[in-house]
Amino acid sequence: MNKFKANSDGPIDAGRRSLLCGMAGIPLFQMSGCGGGASGHESVVTPLISPASQGADLPIIPMVDGSVDAAGTRNFSLVAQAGTTTFRSGVAAATLGYNGQLLGPALRLRKGENVAMHVQNNLGEDTTVHWHGLLVPAEADGGPHQVIAAGARWTASFTVANAASTCWFHPHAHGSTGRQVVMGLAGLLIVDDAQMARSTLPDTWGVDDLALVLQDKRFTAAGQIDYTLSASDRTNGYTGDVLLVNGALAPVWRAPSQWVRFRLLNGCNARALVLRLGNSLPLLQVANEAGLLAVPVARPSLALGPGERAEVLVDFSAMPAGQEVPLYASTAQGGMGMGNAAGATEVEAMRIRVSLPKQSNSISSPPNTLPAAAAVVAGPGAINRTFRLDGGMMGGAFTINGRSFDIGRIDFSVPANSVEVWTFTNATNMAHPMHVHGVKMSMLTRAALAPPIYEQGLRDTFVVEAMQTVRVAVQTAEVASATPLMFHCHILEHEDAGMMGQFTTL
Ligand SMILES: [Cu+2]
Known part of the structure; x- marks a missing residue:
């Protein structure tokens, strides 16, 4: 059975479905033989490219703890570098990565700790590294003013001020951000704090605490990442025709039969994503971009705009061993101003195969309340x-x-x-x-x-x-x-x- 088929039967988050309208003009996968395929009633969708990774194990984003020096500062080293990645069998596509060929590690930060980020730019062009979501001094922010010239090194020093959250880092050099991100420059920042340490949320990295970086890309006929912008891309933003999870197409992740936490990042340049699980499994949302919610919220699906994050818990404990649950992503066809998401094409972003035993520290039920950080409150005289x-x-x-x-x-x-x-x-x-x-x-x-x-x-x-x-x-x-x-x-x-x-x- 073709894993890549249009599937529009699922519930779409009604409150946010208009998000899709106009944010993305091109379907994730090219339609072929709509309604006229062998099955006669399914819209079979063929991916434009068949990466070697298709159906392979999900790449786990490597977690890096850094090293604490004598002064108590936690030091991290990042090298922005060029490399190659095999998306299509036999084709080495040029990609960019931090400390690797594509994407970057997850850096674990602790609230209150002093951190030094040492960045070496080996890209052969200017870049910056922006700590998206971190409350850092402007000089350490990595925005367009903190350019790291080709071959240069930059150190960003700051005290971690954020509540526990899933943030990320990516280039922010003015005019080249979009291309550098599509080429592969993006990594994660996992912030912990004392409240999170006391919570019962799953936190065994890659086992019951899994980060998923969702990004779409487009490829040339020769199998290279294509970042040529059409007039439509300039208006609507760059949209790819394949959706990758942690750099892989339609990967499979082996899950333990228990509650699992997913940290979801929409790392697309422009495409909003609506995510849902098969088997009508709810996503129990516990956090958004910058911290925990006050209470978990069960959601049939959730929408993430570019740059947004969510953390969700999912209960696989009732699944029989070997059961597979697809993670679906949908986006809109039709381009700007088409009115509604009726034409949304849903694709399988990945599959979760429940095939590992319960971990000894697994939770039997999710928390009823969460140690959320205090909201920002504006007084009556606020500017x-x-x-x-x-x-x-x-x-x-x-x-x-x-x-x-x-x-x-x-x-x-x-x-x-x-x-x-x-x-x-x-x-x-x-x-x-x-x-x-x-x-x-x-x-x-x-x-x-x-x-x-x-x-x-x-x-x-x-x-x-x-x-x-x-x-x-x-x-x-x-x-x-x-x-x-x-x-x-x-x-x-x-x-x-x-x-x-x-x-x-x-
Ligand atoms: Cu905009």
Whole structure:
């Protein structure tokens, strides 16, 4: 049976389904023989490329602990480097990676610890390394101002200030972010804290605590990663026609027969993903981008915009040994403004084969409540700032408050250690995932309504749907700095084309 078939029977998260509209214009897999295949009633979808990894074991993102020096600082070494990866049998595709050929490790950080990130740039071109989600000083942020020239070395030093969360790191050199990420530069940051240590959430890395980096890519006829941008890509963002999980196509992961935690990252440049499991297994969401939710929320499916993360628990304990559960991902066909997700094509991102015994430390039931970090609360006198997302007409760039990014222009300054209310109004006909560097945020309203529980808690990235307004409470950095922090759309082609601004902290 072809594992790659369209499947549109599953429940789609009704609250977020419009997220798909316009964020992605191209189906994950090319349709072939729709309704006219051998089966007569199934839409068989053929992947454009048949990577060697298809159906192979899921690559586990390697966990790195770093080394603690005499001063108590935890040191990590990252080398951004070129390499090759075999996606298609017999073809060595040029890729980029941190400390490897593709993607990067997961760095384990502990709240309160001093960390030094030593980055060597062996790419042969400028890059930066941005710690997406980490509350670090602007000088250590790895945004467009902290360029690491080809051959150069950069050290970012900071104290881990985040609550336990799943963050990530990726390049942020202005104008080349999209290409460098698609070529493979992305890694994970796993933040632990005392609350998490006391929780019962599964935490045996790669065994019952599994990170899944979901990314789409497009390939040339010769099997190389294709990052040529069409006019449509420049408007809608780059979308690939295959979806990779930890760099592999449709891999299989052997799960223990118990509760398992998945850390999900939408690492796509532009494609929103709606994820669900087969067998109608619910995803018990326990965290979003920047920390735990107050209570777990059972969800039939969940949507992640580019740059967003979620942590979910899944119970495999009732599954018979050998049972396989597909993880489905869907996205919309049809391009901008097509109105609804009815044309969404769902593909199998991977399979989970329940084939390992229960671990001795497995939990028999999930926690009823979670040690969530306190939300950011804005007082009645909080400063209000407004951000209008606009542009994108006639092939033009998207803008924020009518302006494109200028690295020489500071758009505004915020007082240190204060809470403001930022209102993002999307005046365009596509969704934009907005990301703000170096601040703590909680969502106040989406479309004038209180956000659902799974959108509460701390955030660093949130989708603003087409023609929608989202208000967030923003807690600014504790320490003032004249070095700018970024706010931008995380559709990387929008960001590279200037849908970004910068602010300093006074
Ligand atoms: Cu955008």
